Amino acid sequence: MRVLICHDAAAAVARAAQILQDTVAARPEAVLGLATGGTMEPLYALLRARIADGALDLRQVTTFNLDEYVGLAADHPQSYAATMRRLLFDTAGIGPDRGHLPDGTASDPVTEARAYEAAITAAGGIDLQVLGIGRNGHIGFNEPTSSLGSRTRVKTLTEDTRRANARFFGAQETAPEFAITMGIGTVLDARACLLLATGPEKARPVAAAVEGPLSAACPASALQLHPDATLVLDPAAAADLRLRDYYQLVHPDGGKARL
Ligand code: F6R
Numbered sequence: 001m002r003v004l005i006c007h008d009a010a011a012a013v014a015r016a017a018q019i020l021q022d023t024v025a026a027r028p029e030a031v032l033g034l035a036t037g038g039t040m041e042p043l044y045a046l047l048r049a050r051i052a053d054g055a056l057d058l059r060q061v062t063t064f065n066l067d068e069y070v071g072l073a074a075d076h077p078q079s080y081a082a083t084m085r086r087l088l089f090d091t092a093g094i095g096p097d098r099g100h101l102p103d104g105t106a107s108d109p110v111t112e113a114r115a116y117e118a119a120i121t122a123a124g125g126i127d128l129q130v131l132g133i134g135r136n137g138h139i140g141f142n143e144p145t146s147s148l149g150s151r152t153r154v155k156t157l158t159e160d161t162r163r164a165n166a167r168f169f170g171a172q173e174t175a176p177e178f179a180i181t182m183g184i185g186t187v188l189d190a191r192a193c194l195l196l197a198t199g200p201e202k203a204r205p206v207a208a209a210v211e212g213p214l215s216a217a218c219p220a221s222a223l224q225l226h227p228d229a230t231l232v233l234d235p236a237a238a239a240d241l242r243l244r245d246y247y248q249l250v251h252p253d254g255g256k257a258r259l
Contacts, residue, residue, distance in 0.1 A: 001210060001223060002230040003247040006254035009198040009234040013042045015254050016130070016196045016232045020047070021056055023128040023192070028060045031120075033129030033182070033190055034088075035066050035140075036080045039198055040132060044087040051091055058092035064120050065101040066131070066140035066187075070154060070178035072104045078168050079104060102152070102180035109154045113180045117152040120186065129190035133197050136160055137205040137218035141181035148214075148222045150183030184222045192228040195220065197237040206233060207240035 006012040024030050034040075050056035065080055074081035081101045089099045100119060106112030120126060131139050138144065141155050156178055157165075165175040187193065197206050209220035210231065223229040232254070238244055 001226075002251070002255070003210060003238075003241070004230060004232045004251050004254040005238045005241075005244065005248055006232065006234055009236075010042070011254060012196060012198055012232045012234045012237075013046055016043055016194060017046045017050065019194050019230060019232070020128060020130065021050065024056065024058065024061060027127060028057070030061050030127040031123050031125065032061050032063045033066060033126040033131075033187070034063050034084065035130050035132045036083050036087075037132045039196055039202075040130070041087065043130075043196060047088060048091045058088075058094060061092075061094070062098045062123050063089075063094060063100060064116075064123070064126060064182075065099075066129075067179045067181035068102040068104040069176040070104050070109050070180060071176055074101070074103070074105075078173075104180065106180075109178075109180055113152045113154060116180065117182075117186060120152075120182075120189075126190035127192065129187055129193045131187070131193060131195040131220075133195060133202055133205050133209065133220050134161055135164060135201050135205060137208055137220045139184065139187060139195070139220045139222075141179040142184050142187075142219040144219060145216050146184055146219050148188075148216055148219075148225075149185040151186050152180065152182045155179055155181050184219055188222060188226055190226075193223055193226050193230070195223065195229070195231045197231065198234040200236040200239065202233075202237040203240040206231065206237050207242070211242055 068080045072079040102116045143158050162175040208218040
């Protein structure tokens with residue numbers, strides 16, 4: 001695992017954006033795995049700015065988002081489909097033909113999940129999977145005790161995750177109970193993984209993912225098995241790492257070059 005500790009959250013976001021940009025520069029038709037959540041919002045804002053100033057062109061990429069809420073149609077404002085259109089796809093020129101998310105209103109979510117997994121395979125697999133991390137160590141919506149070999153499927157969200165997501169919903173709405181999510185095995189199939197974590201709420205799960213045992217109790221610890229996994233952190237998210245000094249020695253200030 002490559003642990004890059006940047007001097008603040010803005011620098012971490014810029015570092016993550018640079019890794020994504022390098023991937024697309026090397027392969028303009030790259031297949032990108034994308035995430036949602038608060039951590040991703042400044043990342044997508046920066047990507048939009050780079051598209052606007054001509055430094056980034058995502059018109060040839062194909063994308064697969066990690067997850068979508070079951071029961072939310074693509075035009076529901078809190079669906080991840082609508083969120084991705086607002087935060088990235090509309091600016092990047094990524095239409096529904098290339099910007100993929102599971103269909104939260106599929107009549108048979110189990111079949112939809114299998115079809116999503118098959119679509120990733122048919123696209124040639126994911127070149128770079130972008131990830132956030134939940135306070136309980138989840139990646140995508142693979143909650144603790146998800147099989148480390150799991151594939152795209154329907155998952156029940158924990159109360160903690162639903163509480164954390166409630167901030168995106170109005171007072172009259174309840175955060176959905178179920179999601180279709182790529183599995184941990186699906187994530188591990190990506191040729192490279194990039195996890196971005198910022199803020200003190202992520203210190204514990206990040207430490208468990210990097211330095212804890214490989215365990216379904218912390219789904220993000222599965223990244224220990226991945227040969228090309230990069231974690232980009234701000235100092236707050238890195239605060240509980242025992243070997244913080246070592247990571248900073250190997251990659252001073254978040255690492256200028258991707259060694
Ligand atoms: C959603 C996803 C989730 C989030 C995680 C962190 O697509 O992948 O795993 O990354 O819940 O969310 P924030 O960034 O809101 O703390």
